[in-house]
Amino acid sequence: MSSEIGKRVKLSVFGESHGEMIGCTLHDLPAGEAIDLEAVYAQMARRAPGNDPTATARKESDEPRVVSGFCNGVTTGTPLTAVIVNENTRSGDYAAQLSVPRPGHADHTGMVRYNGANDIRGGGHFSGRLTAPIVFAGAVCRQILARRGITIGAHILQIGDVRDEAFDALGVRASLLKELSEKRFSLIDETKEAPMRAAVAAAKQAADSIGGIIELAVTGLPEGLGSPMFGGVENVLSPLIFGIPAVKGLEFGDGFALGSMRGSEANDCLHYDEHGKLGLMSNHNGGILGGITDGAPLILRAVIKPTPSIGQVQASVDVQHGINTTTVIRGRHDPCIVPRAVPVLEAVTAIGLLDLMESEA
Amino acid sequence: MSSEIGKRVKLSVFGESHGEMIGCTLHDLPAGEAIDLEAVYAQMARRAPGNDPTATARKESDEPRVVSGFCNGVTTGTPLTAVIVNENTRSGDYAAQLSVPRPGHADHTGMVRYNGANDIRGGGHFSGRLTAPIVFAGAVCRQILARRGITIGAHILQIGDVRDEAFDALGVRASLLKELSEKRFSLIDETKEAPMRAAVAAAKQAADSIGGIIELAVTGLPEGLGSPMFGGVENVLSPLIFGIPAVKGLEFGDGFALGSMRGSEANDCLHYDEHGKLGLMSNHNGGILGGITDGAPLILRAVIKPTPSIGQVQASVDVQHGINTTTVIRGRHDPCIVPRAVPVLEAVTAIGLLDLMESEA
Amino acid sequence: MSSEIGKRVKLSVFGESHGEMIGCTLHDLPAGEAIDLEAVYAQMARRAPGNDPTATARKESDEPRVVSGFCNGVTTGTPLTAVIVNENTRSGDYAAQLSVPRPGHADHTGMVRYNGANDIRGGGHFSGRLTAPIVFAGAVCRQILARRGITIGAHILQIGDVRDEAFDALGVRASLLKELSEKRFSLIDETKEAPMRAAVAAAKQAADSIGGIIELAVTGLPEGLGSPMFGGVENVLSPLIFGIPAVKGLEFGDGFALGSMRGSEANDCLHYDEHGKLGLMSNHNGGILGGITDGAPLILRAVIKPTPSIGQVQASVDVQHGINTTTVIRGRHDPCIVPRAVPVLEAVTAIGLLDLMESEA
């Protein structure tokens, strides 16, 4: 249950930040699905580092090789595996971690968990680098969903105190989502890009980092997808979304705002519209009632904590010598991971939704 | 994956609101664990309706019978099953639902999901009544965890706009959690009870309902529990917590507030205290780093949406006749489900944590 | 993974031989499936004790109560649970087991497994009595399969040295299987009943028991069911079949005889018959190639070891006193469990096949 997940379409992820290869296997994908690898690579490029001032300077080709499960341009139905060869690693940067855990990272918890046997170089298996194969897997699933009329898109709702316009929860269109899902710095209101970049630059200037919130929507989901209790859309997506490093909160529909609302405000009533089509009059529940899609767009938000790797002097300990000390993290790190987390959030959502659809087919 | 969950300690829930019995089975509990059934019943009483003006008038004995897996006062190691006989049901109240779905409920999504075959009486398997066996299961797991030094407690952080004091994230004590976990209207600052009850009464007066937020903490967890990626504490707990009807958001540590924080504010640094004990200097990550417990208390918050059953006239449709109509929900309903959801949140947390501990043992 | 199994249609079994109730839950059954409870009870009667001289004298009503998941004569899609109240237990018979394990039983291994906490009365959760809810679950699944044109039937191929005629592996008809699946002492060649009963009577006379082999066939399975490697029909059925107490061997098609065959004898060649229908010319592989159904009838055989409970004086130990001793098993026991195991084998096969069909739907 650690690095694999899924009920029917199962994802198995492997690799470490500075190991030989990272990659993933998708089990039990539907057979005969055409996959456009260029479109897959385009998604991976959105996540790749080194393309944007908000990101780390580490350059990687990140070109995945599909080594199994893909033949004549379509999925074979048997395991689909892609590997990415790690290049351009600078393990020397991480020597100090061995005895002085980086604050806010999994250095110490990982060491305790694995009795010191875990690969600590670059965060090892805990590294954000492992989201590359996840984006690969998500890009594959997304294309299959697209053929079923389902569109997934997300945008940066917030970085620091700068906020983008929120989705129109009931009226969000597939065309907007498609557009967002191709952007590198995904915003609804692009005038917010400058102030957001300024907030990141200010954090970087202060040798600091900054967090944010991503909002995601899905249109075209069939009504009636999901199951009660532990088999609902929220239950399927949440362990995937909390699998993204740095996610510490997740809400659907109006989310935490529902805590101060009344039922009369929060209830989404059904009606037949002027064309006689059954639908909802509002979407406070984010397209999910009782765990099951209700026909309205799926709306969710995830918070991304500020990157723990910052250039400031921080308190830490030297576990080898049992003393308090300070540490300064070197190496190449993102002052703000939020823009690169957008395609990752879209990816895990695609994986979860395809799994759910195939599970209940 | 619908009504069963878990990796090693597996929970299987069954029953419908107005069926003959509801109940649950816990698979692969450790053997030989003494269970104090009186303490289990006390937990169930916290959730039971009819004991409090915030709750529905439906009275149930809710007395579970343990029919399997429990012998000579201890768990046998084989499946532990408890059943609760449904009494005092008034199915007549629900006749209208068959054609006019209640707004905010799973009436319509459930009908679509199961092609109209689902038991609609009282919400059927979607009913909050199904949380009774979950509280049973959680109360069993909680006792096993308690013997390992782990204490779980939650309080009503917010109802409407009235807020309780929040947990001291780093310093919260087991004694406080134990106290909270025995309360019916669980608050840290009990002076908030009156204004919270007033907010509920006002909603009831308006034939309306009101939502809230519950905050939960766990002390005594061993450091190093959880696994990276999809096997972490957040990943294990989240599908359980979203299994509680009405939960629409979940956050760990500082949660959504991290979206406007900087790394220097959010990082929890390690230090040796005056006694040479290794620990954290702050707890913005809610006791979890990289999915793994870091020795600080586990802190999480879940939002509970306002009960959808309200006494006001609401728009809906008559699906049988294909027309727009209005509906007024009758029957016995809670104007505020938050106080009764507190023991449920504690219960699923206990189940998830025991599963995780046993899975990684 | 102990007392629950399945990928999509999941079976969860609970109860102990002399506990208050035994029962089972089937998760994620298709919704809206009509279930004829009389036909279910008829299957359970085939397994029930006390109806036949080969069986134990213990009488049970074995009448299950369906307490969840069944409404208006059809499955609701949410968990289907049945409970059977244990009656007519005589726990006094089992007092000796506490210190003197019965040879061939799980008394000692169960005690070691659960550190002595397991319920030892009547074998507890290890008892053959637990096959009653399994037959219930299988009877439900069988009816759903029947509507899809799939027929399951088994017969006693062998008791001691007396053998029934074997199935015509390629030509077996649904009508024969249906007939067999209604019999109490299921044979193709009914002239074998007398010599088989004689073999059982001779064993009983000698205060002994006797084993046998059951052969099962399934017709009407769609071609292309199953997956390679660990997801094939054999992989899905085998853990279910080895879940029947006393099964110690399982073979498909020609099974162990293939060990002395040549490829030219064992290969099943495809041909178009006179009507242009594609089919196999032989069925040495039992209807499964590469884990996947090939259109020929599914054929399997399971061996049932002789009931370990015999009336003879046997060596054992007194673990309480740490000495060698002897034991004589009292209580009501079957001299031959094979006839009652026939519906159990059919039941687990039905459960596994429905799970596989729903998993790959």
Add this chain to the structure above:
Amino acid sequence: MSSEIGKRVKLSVFGESHGEMIGCTLHDLPAGEAIDLEAVYAQMARRAPGNDPTATARKESDEPRVVSGFCNGVTTGTPLTAVIVNENTRSGDYAAQLSVPRPGHADHTGMVRYNGANDIRGGGHFSGRLTAPIVFAGAVCRQILARRGITIGAHILQIGDVRDEAFDALGVRASLLKELSEKRFSLIDETKEAPMRAAVAAAKQAADSIGGIIELAVTGLPEGLGSPMFGGVENVLSPLIFGIPAVKGLEFGDGFALGSMRGSEANDCLHYDEHGKLGLMSNHNGGILGGITDGAPLILRAVIKPTPSIGQVQASVDVQHGINTTTVIRGRHDPCIVPRAVPVLEAVTAIGLLDLMESEA
């Protein structure tokens, strides 16, 4: 559930016979376990083709690269992945399969299962070649088990009509098993090698193939391993063993012979031996009672059907043209796969037993 299996230690296999890479991931291995890669390669060499006249002429380096989960000579606890680059493939040999399925192979069932999208070259994912990563995984698990005192070894019990001596079910020694587990043509009585090879040569001469039976034993297992019903040793091992291509039958202990035995012959009685050590007086149940290890050696046998690829003219169909035809299989094929299946059977047993031990730890 197709190409991945396991409860705690999970195996995920990928690749196709003529694809770019094959490989596997082992999830949730214990951390800090030293793995001797030379010993792993030695196991893989036992399975590798081209080393023996019984085997195919295809030569492969089969050298796996461990790309993840292995650091400083020990397991990291995070996913362990090995890849093997496919070399020396001659896909041209398989062109005919596209329309004329090979008898006894999964060509046609695979095509139906995956709607013709599966990779047919060399059998694709159905190929026996995929047992290479399985042997890799088993060799890793075997070393971890060895450190816990557990030894696994198997031998060719039968090829055609030539039989090796069987294991002494109660008295088999770890030293014998260790010896067997290093052999290429594993026999207890080595005088049987010549007649077995003669039987294979005779089959080859006749452009035919031949089947056999492998017997496996495990010593050193702790008593009390396994769980009742679906969680026993047989239930865990059987889906793994039926995952080996060509296995069509599996028995534990006396297996099918129990069908004609009496209880007084089949029961394994406990006694204290002359040193006061508790043990069994016989081992008809193969070391497993009620699904749980009883302290006696684990004994099982699996039948391997004759390789379906034979050089004779066989009937088949041309599905493209819808006509009956004949086919002659070219390419490099083993006249007898049994010797190479020995290490594969040992491997899956090692994987299953480690999973079970870790699951119940």
